[in-house]
Amino acid sequence: MKSFNLFLIGISFLFLFSCKREMNREQLRSYIYDDSNGLKKVYQDKDGLLFETYLIRKELIESTKIKGNASTNDSLAYFMLSFSRNGRELLVQGNDFSTYATLINNLSFNAAAYCQLLVNEKDTLKLNNSSFVNTFGTASANNLLLVFKTKKPVTDYTLLFEDIGFGTGNQKFLFRKKDIQHLNNIVLKN
Numbered sequence: 001m002k003s004f005n006l007f008l009i010g011i012s013f014l015f016l017f018s019c020k021r022e023m024n025r026e027q028l029r030s031y032i033y034d035d036s037n038g039l040k041k042v043y044q045d046k047d048g049l050l051f052e053t054y055l056i057r058k059e060l061i062e063s064t065k066i067k068g069n070a071s072t073n074d075s076l077a078y079f080m081l082s083f084s085r086n087g088r089e090l091l092v093q094g095n096d097f098s099t100y101a102t103l104i105n106n107l108s109f110n111a112a113a114y115c116q117l118l119v120n121e122k123d124t125l126k127l128n129n130s131s132f133v134n135t136f137g138t139a140s141a142n143n144l145l146l147v148f149k150t151k152k153p154v155t156d157y158t159l160l161f162e163d164i165g166f167g168t169g170n171q172k173f174l175f176r177k178k179d180i181q182h183l184n185n186i187v188l189k190n
Contacts, residue, residue, distance in 0.1 A: 022189045025060065031186065032056055038179030041159075043171055049059065050141075051166070053159060053173045055180065059188050061145065070172040076128070077148045078118065079159055083166060084141035091167060092137040094187045099165065106164045107132040107144055117148040118158035125150060 005041055023031060032039045032054055043051040044050065056078045083090040112127040119125060129147040150157075157175040161168075 018188045020185050022187045024189055028057060028186060028188060032060075032183070034162075037182065038176055039183060041173035041175070043168060045168070046102075048086040049166070049168065050082075050084045051168050051171065052141075053161075053171075054080045054082070055157070055175050055183065056080050057183065057186075057188070075150050075152050075154070077150050077157060079146040079148075081144040081146065081161065082141040083144075087140055089135065089137055089139055089142045091134070091142050099143070103165045104134055107142070111144060111146065112161045113165075114164045115146055116160045118160060119150055120155045121158065124160075151184060154184065 031037055034040070035042075039055045041053045046170070051064065061078065062190055069159050091100060095103065111130040115127050115130070117125040117127075125148050127146055129130045131145040133143070135142070144160075154177055156177050157180065159173040159175070161171045163169050163171075163174070
């Protein structure tokens with residue numbers, strides 16, 4: 001009897017976590033930004049530098065120009081990296097022109113040299129595509145969108161980000177399979 005009850009509890013959890021949930025865009029965005037869902041990773045130093053990484057869904061990307069090439073056996077993983085200091089864009093704070101130009105160039109054209117995705121703790125994937133838009137100090141943070149082509153089924157992802165010139169050092173952000181599956185089970189409603 002005891003094992004049967006444990007079986008029923010296990011089936012209940014499986015059903016609960018495998019069910020599709022409906023959300024609109026704002027609810028999905030809030031779900032991703034909520035620390036408890038495992039889709040947001042944060043690095044912060046004592047000087048106010050804030051480096052946030054989000055695993056996001058393609059439906060939240062405003063630009064349709066960013067795409068990756070994926071076959072039916074592949075999927076695309078989208079990450080948004082956000083850089084700020086004290087609530088302002090990091091790029092416009094105290095950089096001389098040469099440093100500023102190097103950072104803009106690295107973010108715009110050389111992101112593949114600084115970003116990799118580790119899948120299942122063994123396979124290293126190169127960046128498939130990226131997008132950086134310089135907002136010239138008008139936003140609360142600088143953002144870099146990263147797109148990786150991954151194989152199905154979903155596994156743990158570790159985003160590796162080498163210091164691009166912000167002084168953050170090399171960063172490693174782990175995204176768990178269960179959190180990714182929960183995100184994939186959300187149905188976006190209009």
